[in-house]
Amino acid sequence: PGVFQCLLSPLQAGCPLAVLGGLLDPAGIGSCLDDPRGPACPFSALASLDDGVEGCLRNPAGGGCESILGKLTDPLYVLETLPRAEPADQCTPAFDARTFEHYIGAIHEHTGYSDGAISSRPAEVFERTRALGLDFTAVTDHSDNTRLPLSVNGDCFSERFFECLIADDDAPFDSFRKWSATEEQALAASDDGFTAIRGFEWTSDRFGHINLLFGENVINAKTGPGYAVSMGLFWQWFSYPAAFGGGGDSLLVFNHPGREDALEQIVEPIGGDPAYTFNDFRYVPAADRRAVGLEVFGKGSEYDSGGPGGSWLAYALDKGWHLGAVGSEDHHDQEWGDPDLPKTVLIARSRDAADLKEALSARRFYAVAQGYNDLRMTVRVDDKPMGSRLRRPQGRQLPLQASLSRGGADFTGRMELVTNGNRVVATGTGASWTATLTVGDQERYYFLRIMDPDTGRPVAFSSPVWVLPGASPLPLCDADGGGAESIL
Known part of the structure; x- marks a missing residue:
């Protein structure tokens, strides 16, 4: 029919x-x-x-x-569940250490196009962060008013009210075409030394906030049931081809888990809201391949340890997602790129947008805290980097090597090796560390949580390496993170 x-x-x-x-x-x-x-x-x-x-x-x-x-x-659950499953652990990303570098950047910036500083525009973000030495920056203004000419900063409810009626003072007409204008400003700011990325933040005050990157299309949570009733239509949009208005070309990052949902605060004594934190991080097989990250740092805070069992990242991984650790600025003023804001480091072939997207798809990245923007980390399991999905015979022992530096010199940090259930299975202290993993009878993830030796607080997270049993290695992922090319 x-x-x-x-x-x-x-x-x-x-x-x-x-x-x-x-x-x-x-x-x-x-x-x-x-x-x-x-x-x-x-x-x-x-x-x-x-x-x-x-x-x-x-x-x-x-x-x-x-x-x-x-x-x-729930008809929206049906729409969420029926699209073709695309689990991330059906392939492993290609990697050759000689061709990859560490590139630092800011993911999750806001401007006057949504609720950032009044009259600020994406071009200003790109200009400032580039001048501060970042390799890439993603502006992800809230999609709520993408098609409205307004700014919605809290300062708008003051004597500055009339400044907010047109979001872009420099190019007033762009206030009516924010999505296209952001793309144009990103393209103009990008060259071999810097990549500007257009994205948006899907904003539900019940389910949570999500960043979408690299996609052609935009969706507004507040104009449909996604705001408070069901995430089903969001997941359907995310799975739908971009050529028909969907988000099938986008990558997804779960933002600041646990910070939304006023309903949860009311009903927590009687069991809580089942929709809290993205339906309790209910696993959506169709979204797994392109759901690449979860924020562990944001603004000036560390989010992760507030999660169930002491880690939101471990909690989401235990639900079945294959997510890496993201450091987010989530900045709404004009100090974009400052060192007192967290960052994400991508291990990519170049600063080119396609290579940065591939690094995100591969989960080949790590998060550094505010004040630790100069921290660099290398993690290898069986000589493969973070983000790898390693299928090896059960019982085989795999070597792990990790190293830390800060400002080009060795950094003595405390390393915690974390696996399923947020269990710390090994610890080490120093600028370098080795350990051994044993392939078990089911898939397990392993990531490093780096603690400052003086304060004891987390200052960096690696993305996981996934280890699963099997007689032969997984095939290589294709360029966008899915499918298969050859055997690694």
Whole structure:
């Protein structure tokens, strides 16, 4: 059926919501008890993608099935779950140490195009951060008012109100075309020595905030159910081809986890809001390959240790995501690029936008805290860098080497090797350190948390290396982080 026919009869076979028609067909539901993945079961597509749904269809009386099967009544969950799964651990990024360098930059900057300094524009961000020696910068203004000419800085509710009616004083017409104007300013600021990146921040005050980078299209959380009802349409947009208005060419970073959701504060005593922090970091298989990072530093703060079990990064990784550690400025004034703001270091072939995007896709990056912008880190497992997905025979021992420097000299830091469940499995102190990992019977992640030896606080995080059992290595990812080219 076509779009119009599905609007008239949304539950008919072939329409996106046809799976919900099974709720009205007892015979169809009964077939799920015998074979949840069989064609007679109306939920077979979901059962094939969600092991919890499959188990509860076989045994509805099982523990937790009331909430699991309740997902089937949410049409947006269906839209979130049905797109083709693209897990990141089906390939491993290519790497040759001789062709990669460490490039430092700022991810997550704001201007007067949203709620940054009044009358500031992306070109000013790029100019300032370049002058301070950064290699790249991403401006990610909130998408809420992309199509409005306004600034929404808190200072607008003052005698400066009329300054906010037009966001861009230098080019007033650009206030009505912010998304295109940001791209033009980014292209004008980029050359061999610096890359300016256009992005946006998807902003839900219930689910959380997300940065989208390198994409052609933009979506506004506040004009649909994504603001407070469901993230389903966001995930559908993220999976949809860019040529048709979707975000299929974008990379995603989860921003400052745990900082949003006023509802959580109200209902926490009775169990909390299930939507808190991106639906409790519910894993979305279709998004995994291009969901590349999570902020561990932002503004002047360290976010990670406030998470469940002491680490938001470990918590999200335990949910199944394959995320790297991002240091974010999230700056709303005009000191973009200052050393008292966190940064992200990409290990890339060059500063070219395509190479920076590949480094993000590969999770080949690390986060440095405010005041530690000159800290550099190298981590290798089996001679492969952070972000690698290493499939090796179970029981094999793999060497880990790590080194730290600051301002070009050795840095004596305390290194914590973290794995599943935020367990610290080894520690070391010094500018260099070696350890040994053993391949287990399931996939495990390993990342380094670097602590200042004097203050004891985290000052850097590596992105993980994933180690999984298997007889042969994974194929190489293609240029955009997915697919396969050859064997490593």
